Structures are given as structure tokens and as C-alpha cells.
Amino acid sequence: MTVNACLLIVDDDSFDTRFISNAIRKADDSIQLEFARDGADAIKRLEDGPRPKIILTDLNMPRMNGHELIRRLRDHKDWKKIPTIVLSTSTDQKDVDLSYEFHANAYLSKPDNLSGYDEIGAFIKSFWLEHVRLPS
Template sequence: MPTSPSTGSVSRPFDLLVVDDDSGDVLLIEEALADRHISHRLHTAGDGIDALRFLRESDQRRPDLILLDLNMPRMNGREFLAEVKSDPDLRPIPIVVLSTSTIDEDVAASYALRANAYVTKPVDFDDFISTVQCIDNFYLGTVRLPGHS
């Protein structure tokens, strides 16, 4: 059983849901997490519809964190964010928007829809890996989440 980096105590693996239609970015996220000393179970969805299906219909444990891209087909990140944060059962799950967009309106709209954080995807490989690891370290290493001692 893995240990919690902040306390050294035994804890269950962290579940992450990555909602992104770019398979290259998903692979980079997987690579960034593989370098960590925290046990992760990574789940992926290519759009908001598949992600909602996972959250509502899956027998899997709810994710501890959702990494969300904004620009996807069918149901985009804004629509997904609005849906999740309007559902009292899903609302507590932290959502970090991880998008290539640097448009102020996208940032403001994401926070208005109750995103927990907005991070711009770096273009540089090393910066991308470092950014994902910083998000991971903060949300799954520093922050106390329900179900983790």
C-alpha cells in the first residue's frame, strides 16, 4: 500500500480522471505521473459525455481529481464543468482546467463555473511534465482530500 507523501501514513491509490481528446497530451500526463512516488489510477475520457458517463454510471471509485481540457468534441470542457459543479454529488471533486487557451474570457468563465484552478498547458515538453507534476504534488500531495488520511 502506498504512503502519503505529506504524512508518511498508509493511504489508498489516488484516482485521476483526465478529460482530454488529445491522446498526445494524455500520454504526456501519464508520463509525468509515472515519475511520481504516489500510486495513481488514471482514467481517461475523450469528451465531457464520456466523462459524465464514467462519473455517473461506472462502478469505479470517484476520482480524487479531474484534469479537464476545454476544447473537445460533443460536450466541451465548459459544458462538462457546468454539469459537474451543478450536481451536489459530483461538486466536491476538484477540477483543474488544463488548457492551451490563454484567453482571459476562458479563464474567467472557468472560474465562474467553479473550476478549482486554471493552468495553461505549456508547449515545451519539460515544462509540460513539470506543470503536471506540480498539479499532482499540490492536489494529491499537499491538499487533504476525502478518503485519504
């Protein structure tokens, strides 16, 4: 069930942001999408706005990268339970390992075509918003 589902997309690349947001909207246009350009912007949005059900973050961003964002989320009493999914171009196993070390909930590779983004959008809707019981 996706009623009142809010997803925060954290990525400095406007093309990737557009691709993933279009894919999520294609899967379910009732999902509310919020956007941040980097980890620092994401922290500000969390302080000021509605708490998302899920955070989808890139790793390589200015000011505050995805690893630092995840670490900050896990250290904060109000944000530590928000499921956080990494969506990155990095295939470096060190990035994967560090993401899980900081307690990311999943690590996905950015696809190289639009149908790959559509698959990720459908996966997020189906798995994370319909099958998984999310924390309050």
C-alpha cells in the same frame, strides 16, 4: 499522501493525454489514471466507475466541452466537490474567467515542451495530492 488516488484526465487529444499521463506517472506511478475523450465520456465514466480524487480537463472537445463538464459537475450532488483543474491551450482571458465562474479549482496552460508537462505532473502530485486535504 497519494494512497488510492485516482485522477480522471479528460482530453480528446491523444498526444496531450499521453504527455500529461506520463508526467503524472513520472511524479508518482501509484496514482491511478482514468481517461475520457470529452465531457460526455467523463460523465459516463463518473456514473459507471470509481469517483476520482481530481479531474483534469481540457476545454475544447467535441460533444461536451470542458466548461459544460465543469458546470455539470457543480450541479451534481455527488460530483460538485471533486476538485477540477483546467489544462488548456487557450490563453483567452474569457476562457479563464468562465472556468472560474463555473467553479474550476485551477486553470493551467498546456506547456509547449515535455519538461513543462513534467512540472505540471510534479505540481499535481505535490500540491493536490500531498498538501491539500481533498473532500471525501
